[in-house]
Amino acid sequence: MNDKIVEHLATQKKKVDSFRKSLTSESDRGCALFAAAYLDVSLSDLLYVSLVGNKNIEKDLFEGTAPLSTFSSRIKLAYYLGLISQTCRRDLDVIRGIRNDFAHDPGIISFNTQSIRDRCKNLSFSYHQKDADPRSHFTATVMGVLGHIHMATLSTTPHTEKSDDSPSEEDKEGHRQRISEKILEEMNKGADNI
Missing domain, CATH: 1.20.5 (Single alpha-helices involved in coiled-coils or other helix-helix interfaces)
Structure with a gap:
């Protein structure tokens, strides 16, 4: 394996380990918000390396109100480019919805709130038994989806600019x-x- 890839993988592993530890110490709200933000950035990275390399890509596609500036649009494009599966897309959309619930509800909510608990228990990427606590389903899914996104990022072939x-x-x-x-x-x- 090439030295740059080995170095990248080692750096990525440290980041993911740190991310996973941080999720454990966060409140439910913090866990949902941080997990979704981390997945959002990871999807952005996946799309970035999949597209034509151009110095204007950030401004044209990812910043402000650009077409790929939202978590939702990144999920959709990653799916329609064949970079993630339909099941991965569904779980990302569920994570995004849970994130929105935590972000927009000023009340006291948690992973045990009925609507959040029900969605967590139906996440496909969770390896836990159905009776596990919903936060465990959520974090397991986040880590599973993240692994798939990272694998896609490493294996994608970037498009080249058309002459x-x-x-x-x-x-x-x-x-x-x-x-x-x-x-x-x-x-x-x-x-x-x-």
Whole structure:
């Protein structure tokens, strides 16, 4: 394996280990928000390495109100590019919905809140038994999905920028000539019908 890949994997493992430990020490709200944010950035990285390399990619696609500035749009594009499975997409959408619940509900909610608990217990990437606590289902799914995103990131082949395919001046002149000839031909047909 190439030294850069080995170094990248070692760095990535440290980041993921730190991320996982941080999830454990967070409140339920913090866990949901931090997990979704981490997955969001990981999806962004996956899309970034899958697309044409261009210095304007951040501004054009990922910042502000650009097309890939939201977690939802990143999930959809990753799915439609074939970078993640339908099941992975579904679990990411559930995680995103849970994140939204925690982010927008100022009340006291937790992973034991009925609607959140029910969604957590139905996450496909969780390896826990159905009777495990919902936060365990959530964090297991986050880690499983993250692993799939990282594998896709490492194995994706970036697109290359399409070469200039604009017509040459000779092609343009030939086109103008054919149009002129066609117009003259049509005018002559019209004059013959008078």
